[in-house]
Structures are given as C-alpha cells and as structure tokens.
Amino acid sequence: MKLTLEPILSAKKVNAYFGAFQAIKDVSLDVAPHSVTALIGPSGCGKSTFLRTLNRLHEEIPGARFEGEVLLEGEDIYARGMDPVQVRRKIGMVFQKPNPFPSLSIFENVVVGLTLAGVRNRHLLEETAESALKNAALWDEVKDKLKAPGTSLSGGQQQRLCIARALAVKPPVILMDEPTSALDPISTARIEELLGEMKKEVTVIIVTHNMQQAARCSDHTAFFLLGELVEHARSPTLFSNPQDRRTEQYITGRFG
Amino acid sequence: MKTELGNLGNDGLLRPLKQGDNFSRLDFRRTVKNRVMLGLLGLASLVAILPLLFILYYVIHRGIAGLSIRFFTQLPKPVGETGGGLGNAVLGTLILVGLGSIIGVPVGVASGVYLAEYRRSKYANVLRSAVELLAGVPSIILGIFAYALIVVPMKGFSALAGSIALAVILIPTVAKTTEEVLKLVPDHIREAGLALGLPRWKVILRIVVYGSRSGILTGVMLGVARISGESAPLLFTALNSQYWPHGLLNPISSLPVQIYTYAISPFDEWTQLAWTGSMVLVLFVLVANLSMRALIYQKGSGGKTK
Numbered sequence: 001m002k003l004t005l006e007p008i009l010s011a012k013k014v015n016a017y018f019g020a021f022q023a024i025k026d027v028s029l030d031v032a033p034h035s036v037t038a039l040i041g042p043s044g045c046g047k048s049t050f051l052r053t054l055n056r057l058h059e060e061i062p063g064a065r066f067e068g069e070v071l072l073e074g075e076d077i078y079a080r081g082m083d084p085v086q087v088r089r090k091i092g093m094v095f096q097k098p099n100p101f102p103s104l105s106i107f108e109n110v111v112v113g114l115t116l117a118g119v120r121n122r123h124l125l126e127e128t129a130e131s132a133l134k135n136a137a138l139w140d141e142v143k144d145k146l147k148a149p150g151t152s153l154s155g156g157q158q159q160r161l162c163i164a165r166a167l168a169v170k171p172p173v174i175l176m177d178e179p180t181s182a183l184d185p186i187s188t189a190r191i192e193e194l195l196g197e198m199k200k201e202v203t204v205i206i207v208t209h210n211m212q213q214a215a216r217c218s219d220h221t222a223f224f225l226l227g228e229l230v231e232h233a234r235s236p237t238l239f240s241n242p243q244d245r246r247t248e249q250y251i252t253g254r255f256g
Numbered sequence: 257m258k259t260e261l262g263n264l265g266n267d268g269l270l271r272p273l274k275q276g277d278n279f280s281r282l283d284f285r286r287t288v289k290n291r292v293m294l295g296l297l298g299l300a301s302l303v304a305i306l307p308l309l310f311i312l313y314y315v316i317h318r319g320i321a322g323l324s325i326r327f328f329t330q331l332p333k334p335v336g337e338t339g340g341g342l343g344n345a346v347l348g349t350l351i352l353v354g355l356g357s358i359i360g361v362p363v364g365v366a367s368g369v370y371l372a373e374y375r376r377s378k379y380a381n382v383l384r385s386a387v388e389l390l391a392g393v394p395s396i397i398l399g400i401f402a403y404a405l406i407v408v409p410m411k412g413f414s415a416l417a418g419s420i421a422l423a424v425i426l427i428p429t430v431a432k433t434t435e436e437v438l439k440l441v442p443d444h445i446r447e448a449g450l451a452l453g454l455p456r457w458k459v460i461l462r463i464v465v466y467g468s469r470s471g472i473l474t475g476v477m478l479g480v481a482r483i484s485g486e487s488a489p490l491l492f493t494a495l496n497s498q499y500w501p502h503g504l505l506n507p508i509s510s511l512p513v514q515i516y517t518y519a520i521s522p523f524d525e526w527t528q529l530a531w532t533g534s535m536v537l538v539l540f541v542l543v544a545n546l547s548m549r550a551l552i553y554q555k556g557s558g559g560k561t562k
Contacts, residue, residue, distance in 0.1 A: 057451060062376055089453030099448045102441070102467035113452040116462050162448070169452060 007071075008033040008203050009054065009091075009173055014068035016046070016053050018061065023049045027068075027229045029222055031173075036195050036204045038214035038235065041224035042250070047207045050224065051175050054205065055091040056084040072173065089113075092166035092202075096178040098158035100150030100165075107146040109161055113169040128168050135201065136164035137194050156187025163194065167202070174198070176206040180213065192217045211251055215239045223247045311538065319535030322528045327536070332498060332514075335523050342533050344500050345514040349537075351415060351501055352494060352510055353484045356422030360483075361476055364427040368434025368472075373460050375439075384435075391428035398424050399489035407493055415501065415508035418494025422483040429482060433475025437468045470552050477548040481541045487512030511537050 007030035016024035023046045031037050039047040052058040053066055056077060069076045077087045100109045108115070110129045119125060129146070133139040138160040142153070150161055159179060166174050180188040195217045198204055208214050214221050215235055222232040223244075231238060231247045242248045326341045333340030367387065374380050402421035407413055441464050449459030465472070487510075495507040496517060511533050518530035 055451060057447060060447070060450060085453055085455050087453075088451055093448075093451035095444050095448060095451075097444055099442070099444050101445065101448070101463050103469070104463075104467070112463070113454065116452075116454050116458050165448075165452065 006033075007031055008073060009205070010071040011050075011054065012069040012071065014050065014053055014070065015066070016049050016058055017065040018049075019063040023227050024053065025227045027224075027227075029229060029232060031203060031205060032220070033172075033203050034199050035219040036199050036206060036217060037220045037222060038218035039205065039207045039222050039224060040209075040211060040214050040250075041230075043209070045224040046227040047224045048177050051177055051205060051207050054173075054175055055088050055093055057088070057093065059084070089117075089169055090171050090173065092169060092171040092174045094159070094162050094166055094174065094176045094179045097182050098155055098162055100153070100158050100161050102151060104150055105147045106142050106150050106153070106161060109150040110164045110168050112165065117169075129164075132164040132168040133161075135167050135198065136160045137190060137197070138164055154187075156183050156190065159183060159187065159191065160194070163191070163198075167198075171202065173203045173205065176204060178207050178209060181209060188213075211239070223250060225250070312542075315531070315535045315538050319531040319533075322532035323535070327529075327532055331500065332518075332529065333525070335526070338525060340525070340529070342509075342511065342514055342529055342536075344497065345509040345511045345533065346536065348415070348494070348497070348501050348509040349484060349511045351504075351508065352418050352422060352490070353480060355415070355419035355504070356426060356483055357476075357480055359419060360423030360426030360479075361430060363423070364430025364479070365434050365472060365476070367427065367431035368475075369438065369460065369465060371431060371435040372438035373464070387428045387431050390424070391432065394488075395425055395486055396488035396491075399492040402489065403492035410505070412505070413493060413495035413507040414505045415494055416504045418490045418508065418510070419504075421489035421493045422486060425486060425489060426479045426483050429479035430475055433478065434472050437471035437475065438464060440471075441468060474548055474552060477544060481544050484541060485512055485537060487516050491516075 009031040011027060011029045014024055014027045014029075015022065027050055029037075029050075039051065041047050049058060053068075054070055058064050058066060066078065068078070070078060072087070072090060076082070077091075100106075101112060104112060107129055110132050111119075111125045114125060114128060130139060130143075133142060138157060141157060142148075142161075150158065153161060159182075163174075163179075180191050183191070192213060195204060195206070199219075206214075206218065218235045220232065221235045221238045223230045223238065223242075223246075225246055231242060231244045233243070238247065239251055242251060324341075326339065327343070328341060328346055329343050330339070330341035331344055332342065367383065371380055371384055371387070399421050402417050402424070406417040406420060410417070445467075446459055446464060449463045450456065454463075490510050490513050494510060494513070496513045497507045497509045499509075501508045515530045515533045515537070518526040518533070521527065521530075
C-alpha cells in the first residue's frame with residue numbers, strides 16, 4: 001500500500017528463526033510516523049516474534065536468528081556496528097504482563113531508563129516523570145504517592161506505569177505486545193483511549209489478539225498467518241473490505 | 257456422594273438409589289481418616305521442633321549460671337582459680353566470622369549471580385555442580401584443605417587460615433541461595449530492562465539483584481550463622497589460644513573450639529564456661545536469624561515480584 005508520509009520504520013524482507021524453525025518469512029512492512037499499527041493473527045502466527053525483531057529483543061533468546069533489514073528513520077538497526085542497547089533506547093516496548101521493577105517506587109520506575117543511564121539532575125527527572133505519567137494518564141492517580149512501590153498499584157495502573165516508563169526515555173517508536181490481554185475491560189478501555197493520545201508523540205505498533213481492539217484504535221492493520229504477512233491496509237479498509245480470502249476468513253471468525 | 261443417577265461410592269462406581277440409603281457411615285469414615293492424617297502431620301512437626309526446644313532449654317538451663325559481664329571481658333583462668341571468662345573466644349569468633357564473611361560473601365554472591373543470570377552457558381553447569389559438591393564436602397575436610405594450603409606453607413596456625421576455611425564453607429551456601437532467589441525473578445522483568453535500552457550488566461545489578469537484595473541478605477545471614485558454629489575446620493587452622501587475639505597470623509581462640517576443649521575437660525569451672533559459651537553461641541545464631549526474619553517481614557514484598 002501507499003503511505004502519504006515517509007515511513008518512520010520500515011522492515012524489509014525480515015526472516016526470523018528459532019533454531020531450525022522459521023517463525024517469520026520474508027515480511028516487509030512500512031509504518032507511518034504518528035500512527036498506530038495493529039498486528040493481528042491467530043496464536044503462533046509470529047506477530048509477537050516480528051515485533052521483537054523491531055527492537056532487537058528477538059536475538060536475546062538462545063538459538064534465535066535474524067535476516068533482513070529494519071530501517072528506523074532510514075538507518076538499518078541491524079547494520080554492522082549498531083549497538084542493540086542504543087537501538088532499544090529509540091524503540092521502547094510495553095509487554096503483555098505489567099512488569100514494574102520490584103522494590104522500586106512509582107517515581108523510580110518511571111525514570112529508571114534515565115537514572116540508570118546516568119541522569120542525575122533531580123529537576124529534569126521530576127519534570128520527565130510528571131510529563132510521562134500525564135501522557136500515560138496515570139498522574140492524577142499517583143501524584144500523591146510517588147514514593148509507594150510500583151508493585152502496589154492495580155494491574156491496569158501498573159500497565160500504565162510501564163507505558164510511562166517507556167515514554168520517559170522519549171523513543172520515537174513504542175512497541176506493545178498485547179498490552180491489555182492481562183487487564184480488565186475498564187483498564188483496557190483506558191489504554192485504548194491512551195493510544196489515540198500517544199500517537200501525537202510517538203509511533204505505536206501494537207500486537208493484539210482482539211480484532212475489535214485493532215479496529216477501534218489502529219490506523220493500519222497487518223494480518224499475519226503462519227509467519228507471513230498476508231495483508232496490510234488501513235484498518236477500516238482491512239476490516240470492511242479485505243482483499244485476501246484468508247484475511248476475510250479470519251476477521252469473520254472462521255478460524256483462529 | 258448423591259447424584260441424580262445414583263450413589264457414587266468411594267470406589268468410583270455408581271450404585272442405584274435404594275430406599276433408606278444412609279451415607280452418614282461413609283462420611284464418618286472420611287472424617288476419621290482426615291483427623292488421623294492431620295494428627296500425624298502435627299505429630300511429625302512436633303518431632304521436628306522438639307530438638308530445638310530441648311536444646312534451647314538445656315543450654316540455657318546449664319549455661320545461665322555462668323553468664324556475667326566477666327564472661328565477655330576476661331580471659332580463662334588457670335585450673336583451680338575461680339572466675340575468668342571466654343572474652344578472647346567471643347572476640348576471636350567475631351574476627352574469624354567477620355573476616356570469613358568479607359572473603360566469602362562477595363565470591364558467593366557473585367557466583368550466585370553468574371549461576372542465575374548466565375544459567376544457560378555451559379560454564380554455569382560446571383560451576384553449579386562444583387558448588388553443589390563443595391556444599392557437600394564435610395567441614396573437617398575443608399579444614400584439612402586449608403591446613404595443607406595455608407598453614408603448612410606459612411609455617412603456623414593463624415586466624416587468617418581459619419577465616420579462609422570458613423569462607424570456603426560460606427561460598428557454596430551463599431551462591432546457592434543467591435541463585436535460587438534470582439531465579440524467582442521472571443524473565444520478562446529482565447526483558448523490560450533491556451527494552452529500555454539498558455546494558456545487560458545494569459539490568460542484572462541495578463534491577464534484578466537490587467530487587468532481590470533482601471532474599472540475598474537472608475541467604476548471607478543463614479550462611480554466616482552456620483559458619484559461626486563451625487569447629488572442625490578451625491581445629492587445623494586457627495587452632496586455639498589462651499590469650500587475646502593478636503594479629504591475623506597467630507592462632508586465635510573461638511567459641512566452638514573453646515567449647516569443645518572445655519566440655520571434655522574434667523574441671524567444673526571449665527565445663528561451666530563451655531555451657532555458657534554454648535548458650536551465647538546458640539542465642540547469637542537465634543537472634544541473628546530472628547532479627548533477619550523480622551527485618552524482611554517488615555520490608556514486606558521486597559525481593560518478591562508478582
């Protein structure tokens with residue numbers, strides 16, 4: 001499909017393996033800046049694996065292998081000499097299970113990406129924490145208990161804390177791996193609302209099992225099946241007028 | 257169990273309902289079985305803690321008579337003279353255990369971190385077996401090892417040799433507990449750290465280890481409590497001394513060795529000192545353990561993650 005803007009992230013012929021098993025086959029995908037792209041597909045179709053190739057987390061798994069190119073603002077993050085640590089500072093991630101760091105306070109959790117990178121300026125840290133928590137729609141609930149442990153929050157709040165933690169290092173792209181699948185419907189709705197706000201600041205790529213969620217809050221949707229990218233289109237188009245028979249069968253609930 | 261179809265017997269077979277069926281007999285049998293098993297479990301727990309209660313009672317009963325300030329401040333008196341204390345042994349134990357911990361704790365914690373965080377590397381498997389073997393080596397053998405390696409070349413028994421023997425006992429205990437505690441931290445916590453663009457060593461030290469510090473500290477305290485009661489490895493290394501500790505390169509007195517020496521002596525004053533020494537040692541270990549637990553209880557969920 002044609003994008004009106006230059007893509008901020010562009011995967012080219014990505015292949016990913018676990019040992020001898022090929023989890024991703026020749027996937028190419030362009031992502032427009034300040035958009036939300038949803039990756040959908042049945043369990044085991046490789047959408048999470050693909051997501052993890054985008055911030056080089058895939059290679060942390062023993063036996064995992066990668067081929068292809070991923071361009072972030074035109075630069076290949078897999079180029080020789082590219083430091084995965086630097087790549088991950090530009091491409092943040094939110095996980096399926098809320099995972100605030102144990103025995104760190106709410107405040108420490110939000111700014112940990114900065115403090116552990118050596119930022120000591122108290123004023124800057126406080127400012128960053130406040131704006132990240134506001135952008136994650138959590139500020140009003142926690143502003144009076146920033147010193148409380150991050151794990152003392154409810155599941156939905158913990159997940160928004162993790163979003164704030166990812167936002168605090170100001171990455172241009174944030175990956176989300178089924179961020180609401182462990183949450184109740186109200187917390188899910190809050191995070192879906194948040195996605196619309198977040199794309200003013202960042203580009204979001206979200207893996208979801210929930211097709212309604214993809215239809216509700218994404219601009220583009222990519223349908224994965226058996227490690228291949230079957231179809232990628234604007235979400236309204238993909239859900240109302242799918243081009244591929246397999247996409248149609250999946251979104252009408254005939255398999256998966 | 258009554259169902260719509262019939263009675264489900266204990267044997268899992270379904271029998272048709274009959275007029276006047278009575279199930280209370282079966283229920284009674286199950287209740288009795290339940291009570292008997294529960295009683296057996298309670299009895300087993302009692303047997304398990306009975307030695308502890310008995311030791312505490314007996315050691316305090318026999319040792320309390322000799323407890324006074326001079327026990328901690330004076331040297332033992334020669335046979336025939338009354339009074340005297342085990343001040344040198346108390347101080348000696350503190351020095352031996354302190355130095356042993358300074359050597360053993362960093363090595364133990366670092367090995368435990370390696371075992372947990374690089375658990376898939378083949379060196380980790382070798383190290384893990386080695387640590388388990390070391391933990392199983394009788395402490396007297398470790399004493400002989402320190403004797404051959406340190407005492408003989410340095411031509412003399414010394415506090416240093418004793419501390420090293422104790423450190424070698426401490427290392428596997430601390431390494432194993434550190435590994436176990438760190439293995440409880442789920443992998444997605446580490447991934448979250450990496451995804452923030454933090455280098456792996458910072459994720460390990462500042463997030464995983466820092467988050468588990470109370471668990472690690474518990475392992476350290478349990479290990480330290482264990483080495484403070486060791487006598488066998490000190491027999492060949494620190495030996496014993498009738499004087500105040502002077503220098504790390506001279507023999508040094510310690511409570512366990514002093515207890516051993518005095519307990520088998522025929523003199524009443526010395527056996528009394530041995531009892532009081534035992535009481536001090538047991539209470540020291542007990543208090544260290546309990547205060548550690550209280551500290552962790554107070555800290556709440558530190559070291560645990562959801």
